[in-house]
Amino acid sequence: MLFVDMLFVMAVAISFIPILTGYCAQSRGRSFWLWFVLGWVLPFASFFLLFALIARDELNPGRRLLGEAKQILREAEEAAARIKAEK
Numbered sequence: 001m002l003f004v005d006m007l008f009v010m011a012v013a014i015s016f017i018p019i020l021t022g023y024c025a026q027s028r029g030r031s032f033w034l035w036f037v038l039g040w041v042l043p044f045a046s047f048f049l050l051f052a053l054i055a056r057d058e059l060n061p062g063r064r065l066l067g068e069a070k071q072i073l074r075e076a077e078e079a080a081a082r083i084k085a086e087k
Contacts, residue, residue, distance in 0.1 A: 017043040021050055028054055 018039025025035035030050075038046035057063045 014043075017047055021047050024054065025050055028057070 018036045021039035021043075022032040022036035026032040030053075035046065035050060038049075057067070
């Protein structure tokens with residue numbers, strides 16, 4: 001029974017990187033499942049690649065402004081849909 005418990009703990013510990021990579025990717029508008037699979041196949045490489053992509057987006061002022069504009073547009077569309085639904 002101890003061996004099964006150890007295997008379970010190891011599986012949970014190894015799953016941490018793919019889940020974290022997938023979550024970070026999804027929070028940045030990327031595919032959770034693609035990055036989750038990449039996290040299983042190449043755990044550390046995928047994490048650092050995603051980190052580099054996020055850093056590139058955050059350090060580039062044009063991309064940052066584009067992301068902010070998309071967020072404003074998304075919020076305006078949601079508000080218009082709510083107003084339309086109330087009528």
